[in-house]
Amino acid sequence: MTRKPVTIHDVARRAGVSAGTVSRAMAGRPGVHEATRHRVLEAVEALRYTPNLAAQRLSTGKHLSIAVIVPFFTSAPVSARLNGAVSVLANSPYDLIIHSIQTPEQRDSCFQLIPHRRQADGVLIISLSPRDDHEVASLRRAAVPVVLIDSDHPSVTSLPRVVMDDVAGGRKATEYLLTLGHRRIGFVGDRTDNPFHFIWSRDRQLGYRQALEAAGLPPYSGLCGEGEPSRAGARSAARAILSTPDRPTAVVAANDTRAIGVLEAARELGLRVPEDLSVIGYDDIEIAELIGLTTIRQPLGASGQRGMQLLLDRLVGGAVEPVREVLPVELVARGTTAPPAR
Amino acid sequence: MTRKPVTIHDVARRAGVSAGTVSRAMAGRPGVHEATRHRVLEAVEALRYTPNLAAQRLSTGKHLSIAVIVPFFTSAPVSARLNGAVSVLANSPYDLIIHSIQTPEQRDSCFQLIPHRRQADGVLIISLSPRDDHEVASLRRAAVPVVLIDSDHPSVTSLPRVVMDDVAGGRKATEYLLTLGHRRIGFVGDRTDNPFHFIWSRDRQLGYRQALEAAGLPPYSGLCGEGEPSRAGARSAARAILSTPDRPTAVVAANDTRAIGVLEAARELGLRVPEDLSVIGYDDIEIAELIGLTTIRQPLGASGQRGMQLLLDRLVGGAVEPVREVLPVELVARGTTAPPAR
DNA sequence: CACAAGATAGAAACCGGTTGCAGAAAAAGC
DNA sequence: GCTTTTTCTGCAACCGGTTTCTATCTTGTG
Numbered sequence A, B: 001m002t003r004k005p006v007t008i009h010d011v012a013r014r015a016g017v018s019a020g021t022v023s024r025a026m027a028g029r030p031g032v033h034e035a036t037r038h039r040v041l042e043a044v045e046a047l048r049y050t051p052n053l054a055a056q057r058l059s060t061g062k063h064l065s066i067a068v069i070v071p072f073f074t075s076a077p078v079s080a081r082l083n084g085a086v087s088v089l090a091n092s093p094y095d096l097i098i099h100s101i102q103t104p105e106q107r108d109s110c111f112q113l114i115p116h117r118r119q120a121d122g123v124l125i126i127s128l129s130p131r132d133d134h135e136v137a138s139l140r141r142a143a144v145p146v147v148l149i150d151s152d153h154p155s156v157t158s159l160p161r162v163v164m165d166d167v168a169g170g171r172k173a174t175e176y177l178l179t180l181g182h183r184r185i186g187f188v189g190d191r192t193d194n195p196f197h198f199i200w201s202r203d204r205q206l207g208y209r210q211a212l213e214a215a216g217l218p219p220y221s222g223l224c225g226e227g228e229p230s231r232a233g234a235r236s237a238a239r240a241i242l243s244t245p246d247r248p249t250a251v252v253a254a255n256d257t258r259a260i261g262v263l264e265a266a267r268e269l270g271l272r273v274p275e276d277l278s279v280i281g282y283d284d285i286e287i288a289e290l291i292g293l294t295t296i297r298q299p300l301g302a303s304g305q306r307g308m309q310l311l312l313d314r315l316v317g318g319a320v321e322p323v324r325e326v327l328p329v330e331l332v333a334r335g336t337t338a339p340p341a342r
Numbered sequence C: 001c002a003c004a005a006g007a008t009a010g011a012a013a014c015c016g017g018t019t020g021c022a023g024a025a026a027a028a029g030c
Numbered sequence D: 001g002c003t004t005t006t007t008c009t010g011c012a013a014c015c016g017g018t019t020t021c022t023a024t025c026t027t028g029t030g
Helices: A008-015 A019-027 A034-047 A053-060 A076-089 A104-113 A133-140 A166-180 A200-215 A230-242 A256-268 A286-291 A300-317 B008-015 B019-027 B034-047 B053-060 B076-089 B104-113 B133-140 B166-180 B200-214 B230-242 B256-268 B286-291 B300-317
Strands: A065-071 A095-101 A122-126 A146-149 A161-164 A185-190 A220-224 A250-253 A278-283 A294-297 A324-327 A330-332 B065-071 B095-101 B122-126 B146-149 B161-164 B185-190 B220-224 B250-253 B278-283 B294-297 B324-327 B330-332
Touching: A008 A019, A008 A034, A019 A034, A053 B053, A065 A076, A065 A104, A076 A122, A076 A300, A076 B095, A095 A104, A095 B076, A104 A133, A122 A300, A146 A300, A161 A166, A161 A300, A166 A185, A166 A200, A166 A250, A166 A278, A166 A294, A166 A330, A185 A200, A185 A230, A185 A256, A220 A230, A230 A250, A230 A256, A250 A256, A256 A278, A256 A286, A286 B286, A300 A324, B008 B019, B008 B034, B019 B034, B065 B076, B065 B104, B076 B122, B076 B300, B095 B104, B104 B133, B122 B300, B146 B300, B161 B166, B161 B300, B166 B185, B166 B200, B166 B250, B166 B278, B166 B294, B166 B330, B185 B200, B185 B230, B185 B256, B220 B230, B230 B250, B230 B256, B250 B256, B256 B278, B256 B286, B300 B324
Parallel strands: A065 A095, A065 A122, A122 A146, A146 A161, A161 A324, A185 A220, A185 A250, A250 A278, A278 A294, B065 B095, B065 B122, B122 B146, B146 B161, B161 B324, B185 B220, B185 B250, B250 B278, B278 B294
Antiparallel strands: A095 B095, A294 A330, B294 B330
């Protein structure tokens, strides 16, 4: 079953040449007589020879692989970004090594380890932000290029990254509700100190606050407790702010999944949407269209593509200057928003 | 920025020992004086030494990685299986190399290449079935263990695989509709000759046929044409069979996404669900619960876990006897099914 | 026909680790 | 105190490729 692997020397012996010649012949490098090349390729065929990748990597110093660090890729937005990144790699010789983060401990160890292990030629980090200056410094002195997608930190100055304009998105969502006439607008999202250190909720909430502030109105936020899965967490957080006497007439949710939690809370409390309550989500994942959720659409797949492209550019071109690309977001108005009942 | 990497010899020099000793000290192998080990580890720390993985792999012959071949992992069921598989790997030293299949050509080349490249210690194939005896034979003589999940072929006798009881699921769905009193029951799914050679639609349809046959009733199938994305394809296929004079009063969809397409077609045709039309899906993905879709639940995450576990067992234990594990499915009754209007 | 230039192919060093083997040093036994 | 045993460590071979350098064989030219 597992007979010993065929090596380049076996091929060389069979073709009556040296190992070096086999290597040259297979790589299509010049300086090999056509007849010889033919003999070599025949021997390769006959023995079903496949080069040992580890040996190739060792001697060339190229790994031909990209490591990706990504949290919970079953979540639709993350999955969409990852898919974008993967699609760029499809026509390249690079393999993709996935490091799926499922616990805060994994997050920390991956951040420390992966960029310094010389296993991949580059590292792509999706939706996970450096926690502090120490982590930023660690990434900066990584052995290989590192690119961040949907991830940022104030002191990151020299790492290329593709970020989403979350602040603008939160503002846009809130301003839309203001335009519709709402005055008591709530927000349901995550706490800043969530264990994975996700930053999007914080930024979207910041945009929300900015919009309210500009209109001279107070915020009504309900934040998910730690450890609660997002939908359930959002549901209970929403229940809290929707049960107050001067309850909001509209809610901005930090993402679509949480918006669905808000919708569930509304149903439980007997509030009709959008008559009694307007709800707006964020991401525009597939479900959003199905259930007619008004939301902020961000270019998920495009962010993955762009980030991977940036990484590949860096691999071939050497040190491209650090870039911080901000991708735009847009409002998609559907059925869960309307002017307040008055 | 990319100063030359630290090698084991640098560490050896600094610690005043030989490379062999460094290797032994780091691996925690016995036969190294405690004081020496300490010196070595200090040097490792000071130089921030990380072993070159390619070199390690070459000399030990172990790759410490698993290759996974998977189609469209943005699709929820595939993503769930993959996630199950990944979670098993989290506590192992193995890395995960993803080969995402996006086109039929990629499918073919991956099937040929991956199992024979000595890049991973094992290969996991998810939801992609061998097309013919030739491909089966190719997988059988792979250089490393291969395990299939949600994938099968009649002539696969010696490959371990975890399959879902799709025939039973199709039958179960249909029998439930029969129990409710439906007599004209349609099926919306894929053609057998779909380019990726997915087999689940075929098997579920087979179960559907068996159930109808047992009840002495005729089938009404509408199959998606090639190339159409699943929801839209299902919608047009459903429109076709729902526009006939003796239209079905219930439809079994090959999966939840297609069930949603059927629901859209029903809405377009002015049919109320479940009063005028019952719809039943397959998979029980997250959306199904949200929209109250009756469906057949299959253990998606568990299939991934089980398959990966089978592969790991094979890696440590050598040749375990070939297994074909069949995982059960169950009906989840929700709001899209009811007795026919009569 | 002699000689220079160019085309091929082999030998060997190298990539950076691991590991079997042997010798040196330390500990134990007499 | 000397031999024997055990412990520790260095040396060198090896993993399977790539690549440089050089020798040899052709071929072309004067």
